[in-house]
Amino acid sequence: MISFTDHVPLEPLLAGTLALLHHQATRDVQRPPCPYAAHKLALNLHRLANHPAVSEPMTVVLARLSAVWRERAHVAAAQTHDEGDDENAAAPARLH
Numbered sequence: 001m002i003s004f005t006d007h008v009p010l011e012p013l014l015a016g017t018l019a020l021l022h023h024q025a026t027r028d029v030q031r032p033p034c035p036y037a038a039h040k041l042a043l044n045l046h047r048l049a050n051h052p053a054v055s056e057p058m059t060v061v062l063a064r065l066s067a068v069w070r071e072r073a074h075v076a077a078a079q080t081h082d083e084g085d086d087e088n089a090a091a092p093a094r095l096h
Contacts, residue, residue: 038073
């Protein structure tokens with residue numbers, strides 16, 4: 001029998017990831033993605049890819065998506081940092 005004690009429960013992790021994806025999809029397309037949400041998406045997708053209840057083909061898809069969101073988080077963080085160099089720019093709101 002497979003033990004899932006070392007892993008986060010699958011459904012709450014999946015629900016949180018879908019909520020973050022919805023948040024990113026409904027943002028103003030002219031703005032870069034929120035770097036904090038993009039980083040959390042990359043992390044959640046990585047954790048989903050390594051969950052024992054996920055099939056091998058789904059693991060490959062989730063790992064690729066995680067890499068894409070990790071890159072988007074880095075780009076968004078750099079853009080946010082560049083905007084923060086402007087004296088008139090407002091500080092970005094953090095998602096916690």
